[in-house]
Amino acid sequence: MDYDFNVEQKMLKESARKFFSKEADSGYVREMALDEKGYSKKVWKKMAELGWTGMLIPEKYGGAEMSFLDMAVLIFEMGYACFPGPFFSTAVTSTIALLEGGDKNQKADLLPKINAGKHLISLAWLEKEGNFTASEITAKAESHGDTFVVSGTKLFVPDAQVADTLICALRTDDSPQTITGGISLFLIDTKSDGLTVETLKTIKSDKLCQVSLDQVVVPKKNLLGEVNQGWKILENVLLKAAVGKCAEMVGGGQKVLEMVVDYAKNRHQFGVPIGSFQAIQHHCANILTYVDTSTVLTYQAAWCISEGGAYAKEASMAKALTSDYCRKLQALGHQVMGGVGFIEEFDLQLYLRQAKAAELAFGNATFHRELVARQLDL
């Protein structure tokens, strides 16, 4: 066993830490929360130049072809910086979906553009119930000659307000015996007639959208993967993206730990630093434990994905534990920081928002514990 990063990963971590502290401080985070687009094209362009938007993209499509573990290292730093924007939806979730299900033409068309930072793309899965399950998917795609005609409403779609393309999970067979067998994925141009986007107001002020599809016509060649075989792709995307969200949460957790411990050392009450009180020390010890345990479980899962073997159990364990622990450590952080912790101009509250959003993304702890139970043959 080896718990350390390799040299390239250490360099990546260091340069990402520098990049975000320079290009995207907490002022940027607050600005983007109010910004309609939710990201800066200038920063995005620089990230593309660094090869980050194409980190998971194979070299033959111009990408950096790095491992998922490398990606987790980068996402950790984004979590640390509370970095907003469409990176996760484009370079993680959708890129994985394209790699899992895309045909040669689709990959050759989209991946180089994503790599170059010139194309944004997002996955539209959830609907009314808000669950990452197959029965959730009811929006329909009906076959009409060379096209499908699509109708329905997708919810909680990240960054649809800026996306060029959406990968929509749609029902192509609604016979009751094929709940998982009747789902297909489609690449849909967001400029299509009948497609409208409305941004929802959320705790993180990230851009989760409602996407309404009204008789949207989609060419057959835009089918991603085989017809009725979309669920298998979604399952893999779900688990990998869940691990990505873990990396974001533990990065944020690490930042909270540092802010809180720094405060405990410097804030004096009763004539001494509050960090000398045992009650505060135990809160801090628990925060460190939550961060360390979530981090190691997250990197193990990311490593399993990178190795190309089985990863389902490790991924769900990581998302279950990290979702709970990162929520709990936010609460402890607020206890240590007292009043200033909940004032808007201090950064702690930004991380509580980020942690909750990430906890809900791609299945919360309860959802993933059930997946773990299945992995244990319970």
Added chain:
Amino acid sequence: MDFKFSKEEEEILQQVRDFIQRESTPELLAETHALERIYGGKLGREFIKKFAANGWLTPNWPLEYGGLNSSEMLTYMIKDEMTYAGIPHAFVGAHYAGATIMRYASEELKQEFLVPIARGEIEFCLGYSEPSAGSDLLALEMRAEDQGDCYLINGQKTFNTHAHVADYHWLAVRTNPDVPKHKGISMMIVDLETPGITIRPMTTIADSRTNEVYYDNVKVPKDRLVGEPNMGFLYLMEALDYERMFPYGHYRRLFENIVAYAKETEVDGRPLSKDPIIRQQLAQLATEMETAKLLYYQLAHILDIGKIPNYQSSMEKTFVSELSQKIAEVGMEILGQYGQLTKGSKWAPLAGEVEYNYRWTVVETIYGGSSEIQRNIIAQRGLGLPRQ
């Protein structure tokens, strides 16, 4: 990063498994259980001497002292396998005293003790706590007076768990009362057969035995002082770092047995394992077990890259011992009325194992330093928060 064992490590681990499978008997397991899995019982000694002949008791030790010169990783793997199997696995000599002897003791003491420890021929017992020195170990008062040709020792120790089956006492004593507390403590090796030593049993909530040990004008040869006089507190704190590495195999087995029970037992016409709440609880425990495993082997990794874990060992000990309580609690809940039945009782499921561990895991969170003390260490050493 790499989260799997090497092929070579797996092969040796398999040999260890095969040996245990072949050589352990129900009588050995019963004796070991009754002794709270500490080393020193009659059958345990017979078994461990054969086991240790392979170098498996101290794999990380140099060849000359009876080890295999192996990685810490392999050492940790074997230790965990021993706890999983229920053979003796709490060793004071091999796991705590031995490391300090190797680092700090005279060549004579090394020659006398290390190989016998590695071969399982002798066992030690910890002599730290006193009635007025528990979490605050620095307050220990047992006095060792320099009499020129020997030390004269008087005082009382408590919670000395191996004392009634061990051969030697790994003893912390005060050799200089006139200096700051941490500068007047020394470590000694005392033959427990020495006249003037009285061992009195204390029975725990888990029916296991620990001891009070009284010293009444006990004479100890001067060459039994380990390392430098009055440097004992440093050695002791370092030995405690080793002690705080808790193998989790015992609880891995308990958890597996609870899972098997939940799958086999039907209530209201369906297996307990199909109940959504029980599924959540077991999945959470499985997740925390996986975490415990990663924390445990991380300690081995830190040692293998030439560093000494400080806050990480406290974190691992706290995490595993608190998890052990959760496993026992969930086990009790799943067993319902049957959970209260003790070993040997009619109808007792899983041979009363859950009931027993419900009591034993109380002990686990205290031995080796309570969870509260561990959190102080994590905060002060790990995060640099100030002492009051």
